[in-house]
Amino acid sequence: EGVAVRARARLLDSSGHVAVILDDITESRRVEAVRRDFVANVSHELKTPVGALHVLAEAVAAASEDPVAVRRFASRMTHESARLARLVQEIIDLSRLQGAEPLPDLRPLPTAALLAEAVDRTRLVAQAQAISIAVIGDGELQVLGDENQLVTAVANLLDNAISYSPRGTRVVLGVRRSGTTVEISVADEGIGIAEKDLERVFERFYRADPARSRATGGTGLGLAIVKHIATNHGGSVTVWSAEGAGSTFTLRLPLFTGPAPSFTFEDRRA
Numbered sequence: 345e346g347v348a349v350r351a352r353a354r355l356l357d358s359s360g361h362v363a364v365i366l367d368d369i370t371e372s373r374r375v376e377a378v379r380r381d382f383v384a385n386v387s388h389e390l391k392t393p394v395g396a397l398h399v400l401a402e403a404v405a406a407a408s409e410d411p412v413a414v415r416r417f418a419s420r421m422t423h424e425s426a427r428l429a430r431l432v433q434e435i436i437d438l439s440r441l442q443g444a445e446p447l448p449d450l451r452p453l454p455t456a457a458l459l460a461e462a463v464d465r466t467r468l469v470a471q472a473q474a475i476s477i478a479v480i481g482d483g484e485l486q487v488l489g490d491e492n493q494l495v496t497a498v499a500n501l502l503d504n505a506i507s508y509s510p511r512g513t514r515v516v517l518g519v520r521r522s523g524t525t526v527e528i529s530v531a532d533e534g535i536g537i538a539e540k541d542l543e544r545v546f547e548r549f550y551r552a553d554p555a556r557s558r559a560t561g562g563t564g565l566g567l568a569i570v571k572h573i574a575t576n577h578g579g580s581v582t583v584w585s586a587e588g589a590g591s592t593f594t595l596r597l598p599l600f601t602g603p604a605p606s607f608t609f610e611d612r613r614a
């Protein structure tokens with residue numbers, strides 16, 4: 345990849361030498377290309393549920409004499425519109441996270457509360473899949489962050505761990521300190537991720553297995569959102585995985601060593 349430049353000014357001095365001022369527009373070109381890609385992807389992703397709703401609405405109209413069929417189509421419409429709503433919400437979340445929105449509202453947060461809230465948000469999906477979530481580690485560790493964003497990040501990781509695991513397996517949500525960093529990890533015993541997909545799963549709309557992602561209601565945006573939240577907090581997110589054995593996602597955030605919070609941490613299971 346070369347450097348893109350644009351001539352801003354041309355100067356001629358008295359002895360006839362020409363100087364040209366060049367602006368490096370590599371970065372702005374890249375940002376522009378990313379934005380174009382995003383809009384193209386969003387349009388493509390929106391077409392699927394919108395198209396499905398259209399077909400279902402026609403089916404309802406055509407089947408109006410058959411109440412059983414009408415109910416079946418209506419229930420699929422409910423499902424598709426919920427999917428559409430989630431997609432739109434995640435697109436909004438993501439564009440807020442990567443746009444010029446102010447930095448997150450940073451407050452010292454005990455990880456125990458964050459993890460408990462994230463487990464709460466995913467409790468129903470976990471129950472439906474008979475998956476148990478074990479929370480282990482030192483919940484007294486604190487991070488500086490925006491509560492809503494950090495809960496969303498952990499909940500997205502939990503949601504994936506559940507979606508890409510067989511029924512009855514276990515998910516371990518751990519928190520520990522590593523130097524000046526707090527590591528929050530989500531480990532599952534699921535299908536794992538192939539080597540070739542590993543570094544791409546954080547890209548917007550990238551899915552290792554599109555059919556499976558759609559079947560579980562995935563939007564392909566969950567991990568892109570997690571990555572932006574991590575970066576906004578001065579942290580990072582990485583993945584380790586072995587196909588067929590499981591995956592572990594680790595969210596690293598700067599440790600906050602302020603006044604001790606007043607709460608007790610308990611091992612919670614969903």
Ligand code: ADP
Binds near residue numbers: 567591
């Ligand atoms: P999706 O909505 O499709 O789950 P994500 O951005 O959350 O989108 O994840 C991107 C892709 O990464 C998924 O489609 C899936 O292929 C893969 N993936 C994410 N988490 C896991 C996991 N815990 N186990 C296996 N594959 C995963």
